[in-house]
Amino acid sequence: MTSTATPIAPVDVPDLWFELPPGFMEFDLAEDSEARVLRMADVADGLFADATPEQKLSLVASSEYILQTMIAAGAEHVSSCLLRMPGDQLSQGTFYVMIERPEAGPRNQDRQGAAKRTAVQWRGLYPDAEVGLVMLPYGISALCIRDQDLLIPGVLLGLDDPVPATVRQVQFCLPLKTGPGSALFVFMTQDIEHWAEYLDVLSGIMKSVSADEPSGERLPEAWVPHRGGTE
Incomplete structure (x- = not known):
């Protein structure tokens, strides 16, 4: 399934x-949480009909x-x-984007310096992470890969403990820019086992990032605009 573009005011x-x-x-x-969970359950049923109910519940929760x-x-x-990996294995991940803007600062920022400062900050925060700089078509980017331990509330899975x-x-x-x-x-x-496959997918997303609006014939099918502030 591909994403549709968000309408933009002039x-x-x-x-x-x-x-x-x-x-x-x-x-x-802005969708209601209950409606969203039911829709995700329908998607999981359609894509992974042979998965166990416990697998589907864990994925949705x-x-x-x-x-x-x-x-x-x-x-x-x-x-x-939601993907099927080699061996027909069920796999799921979450992708999100945030726009971070300072309240004040020069309009023409030193983008290379900003990326380097972020990388230095991440090295201090996450000493066990892989941190570096990468050059993308849009420009330089700080990069951080790390493992994180979470506690998912047990109530989402019908359990007492996290x-x-x-x-x-x-x-x-x-x-x-x-x-x-x-x-x-x-x-x-x-799904850490298939991390290499996910990196290939993410590489394609990051190489597509652009400050320029894409051509009209592709926009309704896959391109997503994002901006800072309130939509």
């Missing part, structure tokens, strides 16, 4: 655009928990990735 110029590949489902962040966490943190875009889970996540912090601030792209999954 004076509302997006900070950037990016393309989602098949298998990513964008969430309506963990997706909703992470989604609610991202919405509370201010995410402007959240997608769920359920521990380890997720691997990659963060790209991409200084904006449109002014001070940056776009934070984050992907996370519990």
Whole structure:
């Protein structure tokens, strides 16, 4: 499933655009939680008919928990990735984007310096993580890959105690061309076994990031505009 583009008012110029590949489902962040869970359950039934009820429940519950966490943190875009990996294995991940803008700062920021400062900050915060800089078509980006331990509320799975889970996540912090601030792209999954395959998918997304509006024939199918502030 591909994502559709968000309508834009004439004076509302997006900070950037990016393309989602098949298998990513964008969430309506204003949608009622109960309706969203039921819709995710229907999607899981359709895509993974041979999965056990416990697998489907775990997938939907963990997706909703992470989604609610991202919405509370201010995410402007959240997608769920539902894929079949080699060996016909069920696999799920979550992708989100946040626009971070300082209240004040020069419009023409030193983008390379900003990316380097972010990488230094991440090295201090996450000493066990893989941290570096990568050059994308949009520009330089700080990169951080790390494992994170979560406690998913047991009530989501019909249990009394929280359920521990380890997720691997990659963060790209991409200084904006449109002014001070940056776009934070984050992907996370519990399927660490297929991390290499996910990195290939994410590479395609990040290479698609652009400040320029894509051609009209592709826009309705896959391209997503994102901006800072309130939509």
